[in-house]
Amino acid sequence: MSLKKDFLCCCSSMFPSTETARFYLLGVLIALYMLAGAAIFSSLERPAELHAHRLWEERLMDFSHEHNVSCEDLKSLLHHYEEARTAGIRTEQSRALWDIPGAFYFVGTVVSTIGFGVTAPSTMTGKVLLVFYGLLGCSATILFFNLFLERVITLLSLLILWCHSKRTRHGRLECRGSESDRNEEWKPSVYQVTLVLFVAVVVVAFGAASLYSTMEGWTYLESLYFCFVAFSTVGFGDFVSGQREHHEDTQVYQVANCLLMLLGVCCTYSLFNAISLIIKQGLNWMLRALAKIQPCAYTAGANSVQFGPQHSLALLCS
Known part of the structure; x- marks a missing residue:
């Protein structure tokens, strides 16, 4: 022994x-x-x-x-x-880049980490200031995204649990006591939460694409492409919304554009975190398969510390 x-x-x-x-x-x-x-x-x-x-x-x-x-x-x-x-000179006349609405749009792309690249500081003072401004702004926005994700996960879990309880109650009224106990132990699957988040992202993206296609003159596929690039914070800069000259007179569109950006980034960020948890489950399956080949290859990380929105998602989902 x-x-x-x-x-x-x-x-x-x-x-x-x-x-x-x-x-x-x-x-x-x-x-x-x-x-x-x-x-x-x-x-x-x-x-x-x-x-x-x-x-x-x-x-x-x-x-x-x-x-x-x-x-x-x-x-x-x-x-x-x-x-x-870099200073905003274009061959075609466009809206002002550094008036208050233009500067607000710029700082929004900075703190959300989208960074289209169509606007950038041209003065050395602005470039130095951007380093410190982005450091604090990006950190605060990531915290906001995490808090948003926690609340979205909680709301979705409660909604899915309510639907599950209602379906169970109608299905088996005679086993009321045992079903009540099972409902207390039941948790929504991470796949269910991911599906709901995916539907939410699709709805927001398709609705936003309809608006951008009308206001920007893009095709619908180009608008969908822009929505993914913007909402995922990739921000290539080949398509940028709200930069045409006549957009200065459409303040409602400017406000709607900023709100759609915020909503799209929050929903997509939540979806990415849910998908990453599924990927983590896939990695665990691969490690278990490797462990069958070499039984003592991996030790359990029982003392590992988890934190952040993924840990909240893991706790709320089975």
């Missing part, structure tokens, strides 16, 4: 804990996921990039010959224009 116990202790010390193994496994899977994504998007987008470069060079040469301007001077002018875009 002593020899077996020593062997198990020695074996368990050679392998990481479950929490550590899950961390390493997730890192490897993310790296593989990124490599696969890079290969796919490179095969899709690289030919279009090369074609755009060739077309641009042809247009530069044609313009240079037609107007008797050297390519070097033309490229120098374009370089100055690229610098001017």
Whole structure:
């Protein structure tokens, strides 16, 4: 018995804990996921990039010959224009970027971590201030998202529990006592909460896309694409809402745009956290499968500390 116990202790010390193994496994899977994504998007987008470069060079040469301007001077002018875009200069007339509504829109993209990139400080004082402003603002907004998620999870859990209790009560009235006990122990599945959050995100995104398609002149698919990029806080900047000149006169649209951004980011953030919990369950399944091959490979992380919205989701869902 002593020899077996020593062997198990020695074996368990050679392998990481479950929490550590899950961390390493997730890192490897993310790296593989990124490599696969890079290969796919490179095969899709690289030919279009090369074609755009060739077309641009042809247009530069044609313009240079037609107007008797050297390519070097033309490229120098374009370089100055690229610098001017940071200050808000556009070839097409657009709304003011740094009036109070424009600046409010900018700080909203900063604290929400969207960062479209269409607006950026051009002064050194503004750039330095942005570092400290973003540090506090992003931290406070992430806290707001976490608190929002906790309340959404609690509300969804209560609604799902109410529906479950009502369905159970109508189904088995004769077993009232035992069903009551079961309802007290029952918790909504994380898959049910994820499904409800997914439906909420889809409803918000489709409703917002209808508004953006009308106000921005985008196609509906472009509007849906913008909603995902914005609500997920990716913020590429290829599509940015509320930047046209006539939008200065549509204050209702500006307010609706900000509210949709806030609601969309909150719902999508909640959905991401729920999906991440499902991914965590998948990692646990993979580790259990590995443990069957090597029974003493992983030790249970009983003393690990959990915190944050995912822990609240795990407590509320079965």
